[in-house]
Each structure stands twice: as structure tokens, then as C-alpha cells.
Amino acid sequence: MLVHICCSVDSHFFLQRLREDFPEERLVGFFYDPNIHPYGEYRLRLLDVERSCRKLGIELIEGPYDFERWLEAVRGYEKVPEKGVRCEICFDRRFETSAKKAKELGEKRMTTTLLMSPRKSQEQLKRTAERFRREYGVEFVSVDYRSGGGTQRQQEEAKKARLYRQNYCGCMFGLRMQREEQGRLACELFSPVGGETLPGSIEERLEMYEKRLDLEERGISYEIVREKFLNYRLKFGWVRQKKRTVPSYILPYSTMKRRYTKGKVEREVAGVYLFNREEIRFLTLERYNRLAGRAYGSIGALISDPPSMEETFGVRRSIGLGPWDLSPVLVVEEIPEGKLEIFIESEHFPDVREKLVLL
Structure with missing residues (x-):
């Protein structure tokens, strides 16, 4: 049959x-x-x-x-x-x-x-x-x-x-x-441009279940546990100056209340440039490379081959942002002077994901 x-x-x-x-x-x-x-x-x-x-x-x-x-x-x-x-x-x-x-x-x-x-x-x-x-x-x-x-x-x-x-x-x-x-984002249909594995994504689950098979083949005991966490998806974003797009990379968990804002970079504190709206931070690509231990030659290279989420969280921590901080962080090759327009459309929401625990 x-x-x-x-x-x-x-x-x-x-x-x-x-x-x-x-x-x-x-x-x-x-x-x-x-x-x-x-x-x-x-x-x-x-x-x-x-x-x-x-x-x-x-x-x-x-x-x-x-x-x-x-x-x-x-x-x-x-x-x-x-x-x-x-x-x-x-x-x-x-x-x-x-x-x-x-x-x-x-x-x-x-x-x-x-x-x-x-x-x-x-x-x-x-x-x-x-x-x-x-x-x-x-x-x-x-x-x-x-x-x-x-x-x-x-x-x-x-x-x-x-x-x-x-x-x-x-x-x-x-x-x-x-x-x-359910009033929820269909995040299963989102795939980042750079192909990185996002928390709570299908790709993360696939990697976990493939690892599970490897553990079973090697006779290693494990459990699958569920955890609640704050999920995030970036839908769209850009930085513009005088109607021209400024190449930029938006770090995950960057969130703006109104999606769109105008303003300028006011000052620099310990290598971090502070915007005068929405608690936005700017980093130069050179500074980002030092913090992440990377050697990206351009913003385009960073977008097409981004670091892991763990590395990204490490960068956010290194500039003083805690685990619950949703302040926008943008990486640019050089800090622009004068008025800027910034648009970030993103969603963050409570979610559940599975994790492997070795016994």
C-alpha cells in the first residue's frame, strides 16, 4: 500500500x-x-x-x-x-x-x-x-x-x-x-539578504534538527526544550542625505517608534556617534570591524556576508547596550555631516523557539 x-x-x-x-x-x-x-x-x-x-x-x-x-x-x-x-x-x-x-x-x-x-x-x-x-x-x-x-x-x-x-x-x-x-508576523516567510540564520527562524530549526540526528547517530543523549524570547525582523530600512542613499548596515534589534525621522549626528562618545532622535547610534565601518574582529572592506560586503547573531549581540554589548535595548545601531563607512533622513521598519514580538540541551 x-x-x-x-x-x-x-x-x-x-x-x-x-x-x-x-x-x-x-x-x-x-x-x-x-x-x-x-x-x-x-x-x-x-x-x-x-x-x-x-x-x-x-x-x-x-x-x-x-x-x-x-x-x-x-x-x-x-x-x-x-x-x-x-x-x-x-x-x-x-x-x-x-x-x-x-x-x-x-x-x-x-x-x-x-x-x-x-x-x-x-x-x-x-x-x-x-x-x-x-x-x-x-x-x-x-x-x-x-x-x-x-x-x-x-x-x-x-x-x-x-x-x-x-x-x-x-x-x-x-x-x-x-x-x-493570531495578530502575528508571518516571520517564516522572511529571509535576510545576507542569508544569516535568525533566531526563531526555519533555518535555525533545520540546523537544530540536523544536529539532533548527528547526536543520535553518535549515541549522545539530549533533550529538546522550549524557551520564550523576543524575536525581531527587519522589514526595510535606509539612510538618506539630500535625497541620496547613504550605504548603511542596520544591526538586528534596531527599532524606531515612528519608522521615519529627520535629524543629525550631535556628538561622539567613546567611538559611538549619537543621533539627536530615536536614540540612534552610528558606528564607522572601521570601528565596527575592530569591535567585531572583522575586516569588511565596504558596507556592501557587510550586508552580503553579515556576522552571526552572537557576534552582533557582542557588538551591541561592547558599546554599552544591554540585552533588552532596542536602540537602532547603524554602520556607515564615514559619519555623514548635516541633516539625515532615517527609515527603519521592523517588528519585535514575543515568540517561542526550541533548543538542544546535551545531557
């Missing part, structure tokens, strides 16, 4: 139940989810599904990540709520590809772990599957493992196996609507 897999939390318990109820079937997992975005999240979910299937002794096949084709298929339905037409189109694509794969492998039956998801309509899934049964001749096995305490057992198994627990379905449109309802 081919089992379309959407994520490890839904598949781990589901595969265990399938093996109990269909002992005569050889189960083959098929991870085909081009709706998952961004790609780092796709890699993270696949990584955890691979780990889950290894633990269960289930063969796993990865389907193509044809995200662009998926986008084209759902065009025009971006604002439709979850469980609506967009989801049916999404199921169509995944079921059709899964049915083709089952037929290619000579499998006469298929099912999907989407049946475990409380975010999905089982009736909607059955309707979609029935269309492809008629077209491809592959029987769809519809099972309900959610009722009768199944969802609770699923969560217990996920916790026991220390699976990655994603906090959104996977589709970027569903994510945006979910975050809007």
Missing part, C-alpha cells in the same frame, strides 16, 4: 495503526508535498519524516518539489480559507501524483496521512480520492484514526518520539491567514 505522507506528526502514529490493521500489506511511504513553503520548512519536514520511517522500518520515497506548478494550480484562490477550493486543488495534485506513483510501483491501494490532520476535512479527502480511484484504478483506503481517542494517542506518540511539531499546515497562503488571525 502506498501511503502519501504530509508530516511526521501525522504519519508516525498513522503508520503504526496501518501496520496493525493491514498486516498483509507492504507499506511504502511517499513524501510529495509541493505546497510546503518555504523550502527550508519542506526540508525540515522531510528530514523528520525520514527519521520517523527509519524508526518504524518503513520504506520512503521522496516525490518532486514542483512548487512553481503548485502555485500555478492554485492561482486565483490565494485568499480562500483552509478547507476550501484551494485545499481541494492541492489534494488533487498530491493525490494524482500519488496514484501515478502507486500504479508505477504496482500498488493497488493507497491512503494518506492527511486523514490524521485536524485541519483537514476527511469528507473532502474522500471525495478527491474517489475521482482518482476511477481514473487510475487505485483503491483509496479511508481510515479514521482520529476518533476514539486517536488524536490524543497521536500526540502522545509524537511527544514520545520527539518529532518536529510544525505550527502551520505548510501552504504560505494558509500561513498568512493563520498569522493574521
Whole structure:
């Protein structure tokens, strides 16, 4: 039986139940989810599904990540709520590809772990599957493992196996609507120009779960703990003088109340230049290099290859800014004289992230 897999939390318990109820079937997992975005999240979910299937002794096949084709298929339905037409189109694509794969492998039956998801309509899934049964001749096995305490057992198994627990379905449109309802920034869709790993980002989680696999392979004990922290995302920013942009690098956690201000640098204190608005600090690139132990030749080089967040926090500490200080810090090649315009659009918000603790 081919089992379309959407994520490890839904598949781990589901595969265990399938093996109990269909002992005569050889189960083959098929991870085909081009709706998952961004790609780092796709890699993270696949990584955890691979780990889950290894633990269960289930063969796993990865389907193509044809995200662009998926986008084209759902065009025009971006604002439709979850469980609506967009989801049916999404199921169509995944079921059709899964049915083709089952037929290619000579499998006469298929099912999907989407049946475990409380975010999905089982009736909607059955309707979609029935269309492809008629077209491809592959029987769809519809099972309900959610009722009768199944969802609770699923969560217990996920916790026991220390699976990655994603906090959104996977589709970027569903994510945006979910975050809007929560009054939160969809920070999963932000990627910095320089490619640095931001706190609480998908990239940070992916690095952590890759490290987790390495620890398990080496037999090193660990725990995954959650912590609350102040997250931050820079959306947009610039420094201008006489309508010309001044090359600048805005350090993380730089926050302005009104986003836009005018003023000038008033004085220098211990190598830090103080602006007369919004508690803004300026550093020359030379000074920044000394504080960070770097040798950037230009602001462009700093933007395209920024230091780690730990190094950035070190620079903020070295100029007297504490761990709760949101004062803007801007790096420029030379301190401009005269009137300046500064624009910084950013958000900081309470968030939760996971950390590995070695035992």
C-alpha cells in the first residue's frame, strides 16, 4: 500500500495503526508535498519524516518539489480559507501524483496521512480520492484514526518520539491567514539578504534538527526544550542625505517608534556617534570591524556576508547596550555631516523557539 505522507506528526502514529490493521500489506511511504513553503520548512519536514520511517522500518520515497506548478494550480484562490477550493486543488495534485506513483510501483491501494490532520476535512479527502480511484484504478483506503481517542494517542506518540511539531499546515497562503488571525508576523516567510540564520527562524530549526540526528547517530543523549524570547525582523530600512542613499548596515534589534525621522549626528562618545532622535547610534565601518574582529572592506560586503547573531549581540554589548535595548545601531563607512533622513521598519514580538540541551 502506498501511503502519501504530509508530516511526521501525522504519519508516525498513522503508520503504526496501518501496520496493525493491514498486516498483509507492504507499506511504502511517499513524501510529495509541493505546497510546503518555504523550502527550508519542506526540508525540515522531510528530514523528520525520514527519521520517523527509519524508526518504524518503513520504506520512503521522496516525490518532486514542483512548487512553481503548485502555485500555478492554485492561482486565483490565494485568499480562500483552509478547507476550501484551494485545499481541494492541492489534494488533487498530491493525490494524482500519488496514484501515478502507486500504479508505477504496482500498488493497488493507497491512503494518506492527511486523514490524521485536524485541519483537514476527511469528507473532502474522500471525495478527491474517489475521482482518482476511477481514473487510475487505485483503491483509496479511508481510515479514521482520529476518533476514539486517536488524536490524543497521536500526540502522545509524537511527544514520545520527539518529532518536529510544525505550527502551520505548510501552504504560505494558509500561513498568512493563520498569522493574521493570531495578530502575528508571518516571520517564516522572511529571509535576510545576507542569508544569516535568525533566531526563531526555519533555518535555525533545520540546523537544530540536523544536529539532533548527528547526536543520535553518535549515541549522545539530549533533550529538546522550549524557551520564550523576543524575536525581531527587519522589514526595510535606509539612510538618506539630500535625497541620496547613504550605504548603511542596520544591526538586528534596531527599532524606531515612528519608522521615519529627520535629524543629525550631535556628538561622539567613546567611538559611538549619537543621533539627536530615536536614540540612534552610528558606528564607522572601521570601528565596527575592530569591535567585531572583522575586516569588511565596504558596507556592501557587510550586508552580503553579515556576522552571526552572537557576534552582533557582542557588538551591541561592547558599546554599552544591554540585552533588552532596542536602540537602532547603524554602520556607515564615514559619519555623514548635516541633516539625515532615517527609515527603519521592523517588528519585535514575543515568540517561542526550541533548543538542544546535551545531557
